[in-house]
Amino acid sequence: MGASSSTANPSPEAHEQREQETLASAALALPLLRAAFTRTAADAGALPDALAPPRASFRLPGSPPPPHFHDLLARLGPAIASLFSADGAAAGDAGWVPFLRGFNRCCARVSASRSLALLLRVYAAACDATGAPCGVQFQPDEGGDEDGKVVGELAPEEIAAFLWMCWVMTWSGSAPKASGDGGDKSEEPVVVLLPDVTHLVLSALVSAGAVADDDGIWGWKIPSGGKGVKVQEFTSWMLSTASGLGNCLSRYVQDRFRSLVADPAEESSVSTVNTTFDTSDVYLLTRGRAWAIALSLRNKLSEKFLSASVIGMDTEDLLYRSAIHGKGLSRFWSGVEGYNGPMLILLSAFSKGGVENVDSNRRWVIGVLTEEGFESKDTFYGSSGFLCAAHPIFHMLPPSGKEKNFVYSHLHPQIRVYEAHPKPVGLAFGGTVGNERIFLDEDFSKVVVRHHAVDKTYQHGSLIPNQGYLPVEASVLDVEVWGLGGGATRRQQDMYKKRENIFSEQRRKVDLKTFGNWEDSPEKMMMDMMADPNRVRREDR
Structure with missing residues (x-):
């Protein structure tokens, strides 16, 4: 009876643990989460390292990376790890339930606006740690929201840096063990070209009215600067045009934990040839355009374009x-x-x-x-x-x-006929x-x-x-x-084309064996009649 009453009325701690585990299991398997917690609980710096992106050298085609960008990526892991802290305690000192609480804060299913606000908070924390300019600010919310209200203004350069940071988080899911990541620090990191996001930055500026004249769009460059965009207007633009950014943080945390607990032998065998794109875009479907399309779609084709934005289309x-x-x-x-x-x-x-x-x-x-x-x-x-x-x-x-x-x-x-109104x-x-x-x-x-x-x-x-x-x-x-x-x-198209080619060949070929003798053919009879129509012909009996 005692055991049954204890099961029927669990303690508040056990009830919270069950709720957090149920919520977390919807995003990632609990055994995998326990393995990730075990590996990060022993050392206070293990969780920030686990949540850091793979080591790589990011640049733009023909130009150096944006200022402070590599420093910003270096602080991305600690910025996300701070979300796992419990009541200001160090991330590594947290227990299993606080770890689940932090994971659910990043990966649980919430409204898109809340996910984007959390992503902006991570960006602001990384910028603050590196001294990079950032116009995002947080004000206490009277409604009791622990994250606070997002305010401020983002310059075009800051919008571009934010979008590039989100793209790197997407790229890291395809490169869990890039060269130099977690291995020999003396190895040279892989070189990764950042996609062009000018069209996305311009879209946000036009949506907010910062660029009102269409003539100002032609030849516009990100370093040229210009009028900024309020954070509320930028969030509205993301919800309407790039709603896929709301899944960026959740996908990144899950990918990092999968990479953390994966078998090192299997991870080391993963080829990194296709994890970088070391040539300029040569097609109309550039990686930047593929990523923009992926962020705007809400169907299964989004994954196809998301992969194309990292490694290019096949x-x-x-x-x-x-x-x-x-x-x-x-x-x-x-x-x-x-x-x-x-x-x-x-x-x-x-x-x-x-x-x-x-x-x-x-x-x-x-x-x-x-x-x-x-x-x-x-x-x-x-x-x-x-x-x-x-x-x-x-x-x-x-x-x-x-x-x-x-x-x-x-x-x-194929058959031409007269049409009064073609x-x-x-x-x-x-x-x-x-x-x-x-x-x-x-x-x-x-x-x-x-x-x-x-x-x-x-x-x-x-x-x-x-x-x-x-x-x-x-x-x-x-x-x-x-x-x-x-x-x-x-493959179905190839089969269709093969069938069509076979039919075309059959229509072009003429089998002479199917024709009778020329002397008995109707064609010869008609030609003889045209040559001498008065000639008397008798039927052979």
Whole structure:
């Protein structure tokens, strides 16, 4: 009876432990967490070291890293470890329940705004420890929130440093044991190129009204500085445009603990060749654009783009590129036909500046994310899709839910017939036939982008700077199509192409054995009659 009453009425400590374990097990397995706690509880500096990113040398293409950036990353582990402290005690002195409480503070499922506020707190603590400039401040909240209210203002350089810090946290999940991490400190760290985040910084500035004129977007550089953004406006932008940042801290802590308790032999065998990207971006789908798309999506494709932002896209997924395969709808079709999976189409173009002059520096990039393959139809089709402004500013336009004119892809029919009102030949997205939101002509030489007022399929928003209400006609520079369906979808496409090739070969071949003797053929009889129609012919009996 005593045992049963003790089980029925557990002590407050046991009840809290059970609650914390249940909450933590939803994010990470309890045996793994116990192993991580065992390894970090003996030494006060073990937990900050375990939560530090892998040792690497980060830089930008052709330029040194941002000031204080490496120092900021060096203080990232202690800043996150401070969240595990219990009542101001040292992180290593905490017990199992305080450890779970700190883990749940970082990784438990909470609102996106709270996750972003915690991420900003980590960034502010790391900046404060290194003396780096940071406009993020915290005020006590009257509602009793222990984290306090986030206030302050972030300069463009600080926004870029914050985004780069978040990208490094994502990168560390793919490089758990990079060269020099936890091993011989004399080894040279791997060199990792940071992605370009100018389009994301500009998006935050435009959203907050810090850059009001579209002309100010062209040629804008992060070191040029400018007006800052209030933290509340920056948080609103993250919630609307880059909501994936809310999972950044939780994913990072879980990845670091997995790396901590992993078998050293297995970790040392992990290849680090693909954990760095040691060449400049050569495709329209750069790592920075892939990361921006990953942060804006809330479906399974987000993981695909997240991986691409770290190691780049697999070239096997490149279905078509006009610079390689040639321009034109027929060349495009030969690359995408038979691919029944989601695809990303990126288009680079430039508008005419003035009457005849063309300013090639004002090149812009837009994209379309489709959920299914292309079909040759004279009507719109599709179940879902996204429009994307990728350069010089980034934002995604999801479906509006009002109409379903997602994709239009019409080729010339193989059998030509008279049409009183022929349908346009080319690719289109959104709008209606004749008034498409985006229309790419048959030769892939011209693209027309119309105002969002003509489109009820995708949400409102401009795709290019200075778009205005009139249709914008631009010259196409390059077109890329990336398949996102994985290896199984690509194998199905290869099988489809093989079948089509076999059928084409069969149609081209002529088997002479199937024909009869020329003397008995109807063709010879017709030719003889045309040569001498008055000749009397008798039937052979």
